[in-house]
Amino acid sequence: MKKRIIVALLLIGVICSVYAETDYIKMLKEVDNLVTFKESDLSAEYTIVKRDPDGSSSTTVAAMFRRDSEEKFVVLVLQPVADKGKGYLKQGNNLWLYDPIGKGFTFTSAKERFQNSSFRVSDFTGSNYSGNYDIKSVKQEKLGKFNCTVFDLEANTKSVSFPKVKIWVSEDNLVRKLEDYSLSGQLMRTSAFPSYQKVGNRWVPAKIIIQDHLVFRKVGDKVEYERTTVDIKNPSLNKQPDSLYTKEYLERVNTK
Amino acid sequence: MFLFALRNLFLQRKRYALMALAVAVGFMLITVLTGLSYGALETIKTKAARYFSGHIIVYGFENTGMSIPDSKSYVKIINHSRLPLRTVSPRSVYYGKEVRLFFGGNYIRLLRVIGADFETEGKELSKLPFVEGGIEALSGPDGKNGIIISTEAARLLGTRLGDDVIIYIKTEEGQYNTENMVVKGIFDETNIFGYAAYMNREELNIIMDKDPGWATEIAVYAKEGSNIPLITERLRLEFAKTKDVFPPIHTRHDFSEYRSGNRGNDKEVAAVMSVNAQLEQLKSLLDAFLLCTYFVLFIFLVIVMIGILNTYRVIVYERTREIGTMRAIGMQASDVKRIFLYEAAALALVASAFGFVLGLVTFHFVGLFDLSKVTAAGMFTENGRLQYFIGFRSVALNLFFMLVAVTAAAWRPAKKASLMPPAQALRKD
Numbered sequence: 001m002k003k004r005i006i007v008a009l010l011l012i013g014v015i016c017s018v019y020a021e022t023d024y025i026k027m028l029k030e031v032d033n034l035v036t037f038k039e040s041d042l043s044a045e046y047t048i049v050k051r052d053p054d055g056s057s058s059t060t061v062a063a064m065f066r067r068d069s070e071e072k073f074v075v076l077v078l079q080p081v082a083d084k085g086k087g088y089l090k091q092g093n094n095l096w097l098y099d100p101i102g103k104g105f106t107f108t109s110a111k112e113r114f115q116n117s118s119f120r121v122s123d124f125t126g127s128n129y130s131g132n133y134d135i136k137s138v139k140q141e142k143l144g145k146f147n148c149t150v151f152d153l154e155a156n157t158k159s160v161s162f163p164k165v166k167i168w169v170s171e172d173n174l175v176r177k178l179e180d181y182s183l184s185g186q187l188m189r190t191s192a193f194p195s196y197q198k199v200g201n202r203w204v205p206a207k208i209i210i211q212d213h214l215v216f217r218k219v220g221d222k223v224e225y226e227r228t229t230v231d232i233k234n235p236s237l238n239k240q241p242d243s244l245y246t247k248e249y250l251e252r253v254n255t256k
Numbered sequence: 257m258f259l260f261a262l263r264n265l266f267l268q269r270k271r272y273a274l275m276a277l278a279v280a281v282g283f284m285l286i287t288v289l290t291g292l293s294y295g296a297l298e299t300i301k302t303k304a305a306r307y308f309s310g311h312i313i314v315y316g317f318e319n320t321g322m323s324i325p326d327s328k329s330y331v332k333i334i335n336h337s338r339l340p341l342r343t344v345s346p347r348s349v350y351y352g353k354e355v356r357l358f359f360g361g362n363y364i365r366l367l368r369v370i371g372a373d374f375e376t377e378g379k380e381l382s383k384l385p386f387v388e389g390g391i392e393a394l395s396g397p398d399g400k401n402g403i404i405i406s407t408e409a410a411r412l413l414g415t416r417l418g419d420d421v422i423i424y425i426k427t428e429e430g431q432y433n434t435e436n437m438v439v440k441g442i443f444d445e446t447n448i449f450g451y452a453a454y455m456n457r458e459e460l461n462i463i464m465d466k467d468p469g470w471a472t473e474i475a476v477y478a479k480e481g482s483n484i485p486l487i488t489e490r491l492r493l494e495f496a497k498t499k500d501v502f503p504p505i506h507t508r509h510d511f512s513e514y515r516s517g518n519r520g521n522d523k524e525v526a527a528v529m530s531v532n533a534q535l536e537q538l539k540s541l542l543d544a545f546l547l548c549t550y551f552v553l554f555i556f557l558v559i560v561m562i563g564i565l566n567t568y569r570v571i572v573y574e575r576t577r578e579i580g581t582m583r584a585i586g587m588q589a590s591d592v593k594r595i596f597l598y599e600a601a602a603l604a605l606v607a608s609a610f611g612f613v614l615g616l617v618t619f620h621f622v623g624l625f626d627l628s629k630v631t632a633a634g635m636f637t638e639n640g641r642l643q644y645f646i647g648f649r650s651v652a653l654n655l656f657f658m659l660v661a662v663t664a665a666a667w668r669p670a671k672k673a674s675l676m677p678p679a680q681a682l683r684k685d
Contacts, residue, residue, distance in 0.1 A: 053361055111430040158429035183433035183465060186422070214422060214434075216361035223361075 024138050027149065028130040030173045034203050036126035037237070042066040044204060044235040046075075046124075050117040053217030053224040060115045064124050065240050072245040075124055076253065077115070087250040088121055095121065098250040105247060111161040118189050118210040118228040120161060127175070129153060129167065132160050143177055146170040162188065174203055187213050199235045207231055257591065261598030265606075271574070272599075275567050276607040278560050279662060283611025285556065286654045287646070288618050289549045295644035296636040297542050301531060303635075306381060307370075307449045308534045309347050309475035312488050314495070315527040316473070317502075320519050321428070322351070327471035330526070337494045339487050340479040345377035346471035348457045350464060354426040357405065357453065359413040366409070367451040369423065371460030372475070374399075380477055381454060385639045388417040389441035394456060402440035404454040410442045417442060423453070427465040435463050444628065444639060484530050492528040502527040507536040557657065561665035564600070568669035572596070579673050580681025589674040596670030597663055604662035608655055619644045 043065045051057040061079035066072070071093075077086040085100035088108070096105040110122035133153035141150045148168040155163045164181035178191040190213065195206040208230040215226035243249055265272060305311050314334065316324030324330055327346035334344045348371035356363045372381060374394050382391045387407060394402040403421065405413075415421055417439055424434045437455065458468045478487055488504075495501045500523060502514040511529055518525055532539065572579070579592055627633040628640025636642065 109430055111426065111432075155431075158427075158431055161430060161432055163431050163433075180432075182424075183427065183431055184435055184463070186434040186436075188432060188434070214356075214358045214361075214424065215363060218361065225361075 024135055024149075024151070025130060027169065027173060028133075028135070028151065031167075031169055031175060032127050032130050034173055035175075035205075036128075037066060037068045037200075037202055039069070040200065040237040041240045042068070042199065042204070042235065042237060043240060045233045047231040047233070048115065048117055048119055049229045049231075050115070051227045051229070053215060053226055058115075058117075060117070062114075065244055066125065067240070067245060068126055070245070073124055074245055074249065075114075075121070076250070083115070085254040087253075088124075089245065089247060089250060090125075091245065096247065098247070098254075100254040103251070103254075105250075118212045118226065119208075119230055122161060123208075123230075129165075132157050133165065141168065143168050143170075146176050148176060189213060197232070197235060200237050204232055204235045205230075257594060258598050258602070261595050262602050264595065265599050265602050268571075268575075271571055272603055275564055276603055276610070278563055279604055279607035279658065280611035280614060282553075282556055282560050283608040283654065283658055284614040284618060286553050286658070287612055287615030287651070288622070288644075289553065290546070290650050290654060291615065291619060291644040291646050292622070292642060293542060293546045293549060294647060294650060295642065297539065298645045299636055299638050299643045300535060300542075302383070302638075303445075303449050304531050304535055305477065306384060307452060308531055309349070309370075309473050310343065310345075310380070310477045311482075311484050311531050312476040312478065312491060313529050313531070313534075314474040314476060314491065315529070316471075317515065317518055317521075317525045317527060319522055320515055322349075322472040323524075324471045324473070325467070325524075326469055327474065328469060330471075330474045333495060333498065334474060334476060334491065337491055339490055339494075340482045341476055341487070342479050343377060343380050343475070343477040345373050345380075345475050346457065347372050347377075347473050347475050348460050348464065348466065348470065349472045350425055350460065351472075352426055354424075356424045357409060357413060358422040358424060359415045359419060362413050363424075364409055364412045365451075366453055369425070369460060370452055370454045371457035372454055373457050377475060380475075384441075384443040384454075385445070387442050387444050389439070391441065393440035399440065399456070401435065401437050401459060402455065403437040404441035404443060405439060406443055406445040406449075406451070406453075408445065409451070409453065410439070415439055423455075423463065425463055429465070431465070433463050433465065435459070445634065449635075484532055488528055488530040488533075495526045495528060500525045505529040505533050507533055553657075557661045561661050564662055564665035565669065568596070568600070568666050569672075572669045572673045575673075576676065576681050579676055580678050580683075583676075583678035584682060591674075592676075593670045593674035596673055597666060600663050600666035600670070601659060604659045605655075608658050612651070 043063070046062045046064055048060045048062070049057055059079065060077060060083070063076045063078060065074045071090070073090045075088040077083045087098040089096045089098065090110065095108050095110050097108040098105050110120065112121050113119070114121050114123070132155055134156050135151055136154050137152040139150050141148050148170050151167045151169065153165050153167065162180035163183045164185060166179040166181070167175050168177035170176050174193070174196055176193055180188045182188050190211045192209045193205045194209070196203040197206045210228040210230070212226040212228070217224045314330060315322055316330065324346070331344055331346060334341070350369040355366045355369055357366060374381070374391055378391045378395070384404070389404070391404070393399055394404070403423065405415070410416065413421065419439050421437050421439060422434050423437050424432070427433055457471065461468055461470055476491070478484055492501055492504060502525065505511050505514065505527060511527065511533070514527065582592060583589070623641050625642070626640045627637050627642065
């Protein structure tokens, strides 16, 4: 009799954990879903300020156009003047960088740093945590005013930049904090998403603050990290012409 | 007759002293300039052999990516070739753009990270001009996660021996990876060869997310004095027996072309390339420099020749009675000419030998100057000092030029002396 009870309890335990895991997978899918725009185009203006530990800073302003349903995006640099006209075009798995001075395209990777900041080109797109990562552990934690579920994720594909990530997801299924780790488990960067803006029935971060853990300066006991602040303004769901997501567009926009 | 000419030269040494000095200085200049030019070329080749994986590099390709999944099989082929080789060792080299070294929040970009097997290649790499630590510190359990960097890298990062640094690379698939390393050695390089770091191959393979037996190339060091291009070709033919190989590679351009041509080919292909091919452009530059050197020396020789011509005219004039006596006792006109030419040749030989010794002394003094502060000179110097190389061929060539120049200058006065009627010569006061 005792044996049967133990077996039954174990079985219930396994079933509960499977259900819980399924719930967490659902939650991750929702996290991805809330920042992915499959039904419409998305455009926005990004202001990226990179502040070095020594205090010097550089600002980049870029216009971003996304069509998630076709896995396409175009990013056009508007500032600084020296880089004006530089653009990225993503079509499926292919990503090109257009150089307006050399007037040529080079094949590049979404994992590259954008304008040498901690912001990656891949950060312009929506997330796919549920597809690219497996859940290793889950716990509950309070992050400021948010009650968060903390996911420890490990990549199930080599196509992602960071093989290990840790995300803090608030009750509204929005990522509030993100830690990216290298293959060896070293913390590379921490991103904070203090605020979001609603666009249609989806969400776009209003501000992202990224801290590079490898580039820093110690001033007494204080550690100043390289910090990249991203402000996303004027998000719009207006449909963009098909011709925008082409190489010709990037060439044309530079001849005007 | 040559001995007679030598004796004459010795007896008339005061007359010939100035001429001998000009020839000696000329030969010293030739020796120093050619010695330093060849020394620079040899220094670059030695540095390049350490940087570019030996005198001969055997690459493996899958598509356009460098990859030798089983490096032992390549080493086996090379060892069975029975060519005059002294070291054969696999290397994993990270050629990617995103490789950085972090220390205390600062970072530098490296041109390449070289993963070497120190058991087999340690002897070659121990010749790196270390200022602190060395290769031996990477052996054994204490050498785990050790890295060797250049003085330039250490200066930019502010690191010293024993400091912990973080190496950061992007794997072939584009994933970021890092590893904590300990600085076990600092070598003195300020030029492009300085933007490389050396570490254990298997440890680098782990960071690059590769198997332990994987390598990008095999470093092959030939025995002293070997004919590198010939061994390269023989090694290529050896690989061709069992594998697909690229055609002979003479320049880096050839290498890039064959590599691009291999796009889409998933079959393993080997490529054998000599360090000479790697340095083809640099060698052309040094050849041009050598050509300029010889041009300057040619001008100098012309000036010396004019000096010798004039001096010989005076000597012939002063020795007219002597010529008359020689002819009177039965010496033929051609013999008189020959004596003067032999004297000139002997003068060139003796003065050149003296010039050669002067050149060696000059090399010693040039070697005293520490040029490590001159960044541009870093490529051509070892431990901040210019090296010289005196090859038999270059010395013989220089001597030949000097002999030809001096005897040619003495030709006309010697001929004039031989044509002098003996009675008229004897009548001269």
